[in-house]
Amino acid sequence: MTVNGTAQDHDVEPRTLLVQYLREACALTGTKVGCDTSSCGACTVLLDNESVKSCTMLAAQADGASVTTIEGLADGDNWHPVQTAFHENHGLQCGYCTAGMVMAAVSLLDEIPNPTEKDVRLGLEGNLCRCTGYHNIVKSVLAAAQKMQDAK
Amino acid sequence: MIPAAFDYVRADSADHAIALIGEHGEDAKFLAGGMSLLPLMKLRLATPSVLVDVGRVRDLSYVRDAGDHLAIGALTRHRDLETSDVLAKECGVLRAVAAQVGDNQVRHRGTIGGSVAHGDPASDLPAALLALDATFVAHGPKGERQIAATDFFRGFLETALAPDELLGEIRVRKTGASGFAYEKFNRRAQDWAIVGAVAARVNGGTHVALVNMGATPLRATAVETALSQGASPEEAAREAAVGTDAPSDLNASPEYRAHLAQVLVRRALEAC
Numbered sequence: 334m335t336v337n338g339t340a341q342d343h344d345v346e347p348r349t350l351l352v353q354y355l356r357e358a359c360a361l362t363g364t365k366v367g368c369d370t371s372s373c374g375a376c377t378v379l380l381d382n383e384s385v386k387s388c389t390m391l392a393a394q395a396d397g398a399s400v401t402t403i404e405g406l407a408d409g410d411n412w413h414p415v416q417t418a419f420h421e422n423h424g425l426q427c428g429y430c431t432a433g434m435v436m437a438a439v440s441l442l443d444e445i446p447n448p449t450e451k452d453v454r455l456g457l458e459g460n461l462c463r464c465t466g467y468h469n470i471v472k473s474v475l476a477a478a479q480k481m482q483d484a485k
Numbered sequence: 486m487i488p489a490a491f492d493y494v495r496a497d498s499a500d501h502a503i504a505l506i507g508e509h510g511e512d513a514k515f516l517a518g519g520m521s522l523l524p525l526m527k528l529r530l531a532t533p534s535v536l537v538d539v540g541r542v543r544d545l546s547y548v549r550d551a552g553d554h555l556a557i558g559a560l561t562r563h564r565d566l567e568t569s570d571v572l573a574k575e576c577g578v579l580r581a582v583a584a585q586v587g588d589n590q591v592r593h594r595g596t597i598g599g600s601v602a603h604g605d606p607a608s609d610l611p612a613a614l615l616a617l618d619a620t621f622v623a624h625g626p627k628g629e630r631q632i633a634a635t636d637f638f639r640g641f642l643e644t645a646l647a648p649d650e651l652l653g654e655i656r657v658r659k660t661g662a663s664g665f666a667y668e669k670f671n672r673r674a675q676d677w678a679i680v681g682a683v684a685a686r687v688n689g690g691t692h693v694a695l696v697n698m699g700a701t702p703l704r705a706t707a708v709e710t711a712l713s714q715g716a717s718p719e720e721a722a723r724e725a726a727v728g729t730d731a732p733s734d735l736n737a738s739p740e741y742r743a744h745l746a747q748v749l750v751r752r753a754l755e756a757c
Contacts, residue, residue, distance in 0.1 A: 346490065347492060347493035347536070348488045348489070350487065353487070370486075370524060372675070374588070377590055383593040384590045385594055386590045386591070389520065389527075390519060390523070390594065391523070391536075394538065394540060444589075456589055458588045458589075458674035458675045459588025459675050460588075
């Protein structure tokens with residue numbers, strides 16, 4: 334598969350989960366394992382540009398696909414607008430859910446470029462923040478949407 | 486949590502998938518999006534020896550207007566249902582219910598056929614398909630057969646599909662863009678329904694189906710009968726728990742679920 338634009342080729346056991354593959358075989362530990370039961374969304378990555386929970390997917394299912402993790406989002410030293418917006422709006426507290434939140438937000442803005450607050454809250458329902466920092470997370474995503482629209 | 490070890494094979498087509506499952510015997514399972522099966526395997530509640538991955542059989546992913554009905558490929562993802570223009574026009578209820586399944590990430594992977602074949606009474610789509618009098622087309626080594634929704638759901642996580650049969654297509658009536666409601670009750674976003682009620686106008690009548698009120702999705706036949714005899718939504722909804730066998734779990738007792746069913750059916754009927 335291609336991970337963050339780089340071809341990756343490993344022999345793995347069939348039962349290897351995508352998140353395990355990314356963290357252990359590819360050494361990309363930005364993607365977190367939270368609940369490990371596809372509830373919390375901390376492990377969210379993009380599979381062919383759509384958000385998926387990498388704890389509930391086999392690495393083998395992503396064979397040949399293009400995977401983007403939090404490490405692959407920035408363009409060199411330039412953060413992705415969603416990353417910048419989380420930084421500027423204090424869209425995180427402990428940070429554990431952040432990688433998943435950012436990836437889910439990127440996918441959401443790809444599908445709904447100009448979302449309402451309700452769209453954002455519904456669109457991020459698969460991501461839990463145990464610090465309950467949702468208010469600033471939603472603010473961050475709305476700010477990112479605005480910036481991305483302005484840049485067009 | 487890591488699933489127990491298994492072998493993995495990938496099917497290129499429906500025929501290939503059926504050949505592979507025949508080759509590997511009854512301990513083999515089909516894997517579509519994996520949104521139901523993989524969590525069970527991670528909890529080791531399911532330990533298939535072989536997974537036949539049908540996730541790339543792209544010719545089973547479609548929503549087609551087939552004249553007097555709609556034909557939906559079993560591997561059509563929830564995401565593709567919730568954004569389908571054909572469904573928006575011809576079967577709005579299915580589109581709306583698909584949009585309530587899990588969360589975005591789940592809908593990007595999960596498929597209608599996977600949800601149906603898993604046969605979980607707490608799932609959203611099986612009840613909607615029951616309300617729509619869907620027909621399920623199964624492909625097996627002896628060819629294809631059609632199964633009516635009323636005969637399909639047999640018990641908890643148990644369907645009429647034989648182990649070597651692959652669900653290929655789901656056929657539903659055209660019910661139009663409006664005239665439906667889905668009331669899903671849960672306490673947290675993205676959770677399974679504690680109870681759900683689908684109401685849809687079909688062929689001049691009103692069909693009602695219940696989520697999580699028994700071992701299988703159920704038609705609320707007593708409600709439908711009352712409506713056909715002229716009962717108001719409020720009167721008919723009082724019959725919502727008749728013939729059900731609601732489960733008891735951490736979320737709700739059977740009595741509470743019976744009450745919820747009546748409230749949700751009333752709301753669905755009033756909005757339908």
